[in-house]
Amino acid sequence: MEKLVESSYKHVLQNINKPNLYKDLFPYDEIPKITFNDIQVPMGLPKDIWITDTTFRDGQQSMPPYTAEQIIKIYDYLNKLDNNSGIIRQTEFFLYSDKDRKAAEVCMERGYDFPEVTSWIRANKKDFELVKKMGIKETGMLMSCSDYHIFRKLNKSREEAMKMYLSLVEEALSNGIVPRCHLEDITRADFYGFVVPFVNKLMEMSKQSGIQVKIRACDTLGLGVPYSGASLPRSVQSIIHGLKYCCNVPSEAIEWHGHNDFYGVVNNATTAWLYGCSSINTSLLGIGERTGNCPLEAMLVEYGQLTGNTKNMNLQLITEIAEYFKKEMKYDVPPRTPFVGSQFNVTRAGIHADGILKDEEIYNIFNTDKILNRPVVVAVNQYSGLAGIAAWINTYFRLKDEDKIDKKDERILPIKEWVDNQYKNGRNTIIGNNELELIVRQVIPEIFQIAS
Known part of the structure; x- marks a missing residue:
């Protein structure tokens, strides 16, 4: 049986002489106001949206x-x-x-x-x-x-x-x-x-x-x-x-x-x-x-x-x-824009990188690689540490399971030393992917065979 809804009231046009500009809400020289009447209306998501x-x-x-x-x-x-x-x-x-x-x-x-x-x-x-x-x-x-x-x-x-x-x-x-x-x-x-x-x-x-x-x-x-x-x-x-x-x-x-x-x-x-x-x-x-x-x-x-x-x-x-x-279009998407920005799933913090190294689900919103073709990325800077470098290698080269590099792997020590020296010598920008790829090729060339 269909619910009966009160519908007897007829709203008519109020053809006023002066505009109602709601100046109590929109004073223009101040930030707009939000008022509440505490009237609750029912939620109802349509079947088809x-x-x-x-x-x-x-x-x-x-x-x-x-x-x-x-x-x-x-x-x-x-x-x-x-x-x-x-x-x-x-x-x-x-x-x-x-x-x-x-x-x-x-x-x-x-x-x-x-x-x-x-x-x-x-x-x-x-x-x-x-x-x-x-x-x-x-x-x-x-x-x-x-x-x-x-x-x-x-x-x-x-x-x-x-x-x-x-x-x-x-x-x-x-x-x-x-x-x-x-x-x-x-x-x-x-x-x-x-x-x-x-x-x-x-x-x-x-x-x-x-x-x-x-x-x-x-x-x-x-x-x-x-x-x-x-x-x-x-x-x-x-x-x-x-x-x-x-x-x-x-x-x-x-x-x-x-x-x-x-x-x-x-x-x-x-x-x-x-x-x-x-x-x-x-x-x-x-x-x-x-x-x-x-x-x-x-x-x-x-x-x-x-x-x-x-x-x-x-x-x-x-x-x-x-x-x-x-x-x-030469349109610059702000880098931190959700889903489409260049940095939306990039992490820099060492503690976050350590979490991603253990399980990417800890700090990634969903499987961005599968859903959006955007693998999670770890950026390397002076705070990344061994965990950050290992996480960068795993995400950049898309290493899986037994192929993944652990932060205790001694092969990343010279990479960490190189990164540290960059910042000791006055660098103040993140390490670019192309730079890291070059040094990984020198230190751990076998990764390129695994990733190919």
Whole structure:
């Protein structure tokens, strides 16, 4: 028997004369405030969760423009990374330049099931004509929902903004195109005074047309917080819960789009999943406006942690994709970035190196070699000691079982002596892999036969 839910209260548009800017929360000359009302909303991870991509939209607009060839190559990467698992379900394209339209056409011609090619447009009918000409089945539509944007950017009233948005959705539905409504700046919006009555209108139109209108909740400035009992408009839990239970938006039609301005982008995205949102919008390497978007690779790992499996995704491609961005785009991934940074599984501390020497599981987050094609690495410096040098040899040459070098092996004593002399003579940088490889070749040449 289905649970009966109280639904008699009807939220109506509050068409106020002056914008509600929540200055008690966002004083601008001070750090924003987080308030709590201690209202608890139920957790409810949907049965089906997935990821969408904005590398070619939000990612591209924060980088030098990608060439058509680069876009197509990255799209192919996304398809191979997903590997027909259906976890990376969609990606979105700009349509404003000939280059972007050509790239989108080529990607559509690939015929991949995943990720589906969708588009992104501003809330005007001129932009919508581009979608129709391209034959794209679903498009994102920018629909700013905070008074910061409605009053100050659009110079409209709430009622005027709503009418403009609804007319574009009507145009999409009449052409059989799925509208994905991007509720920009939802974490500074009047949720019950604008968002809920607006989304209720969208759901009415969805029901009448038989086409599911999608809602993207956009945390444009990264102001969302995942904390239990936090108040709107910043509460991720309450936003997702409200869309589901005040607006009757099904989980599969709710998408979360976050930014990392306050370091919360991954936690907020995971919270959105946990409280009933099926889709998380991401970009490769987290590249996006200001501090960036939610990293796609982070949410693939979060997916694995929440569901207990990664289906048949080819996660080793994450490493290859990061290398492609480095070499082709000249994009420097911060070295300590989880999963993709050059130092993310490198240890320098002697005590950690000793632990890795005994059992790599002690200080490695998971089998990074198997899952990401990134073997654990021990860097050698003045603090590494015999254990650090032995651990470097074992990890660098991928020695296993009886072939592994022990820290008590006398053959590493001259290597340790060489390292010590480097720092006695004033060196202040780590020893490079190429340097260590040369001295290992001199002192323990047989390792190269074992490793070959």
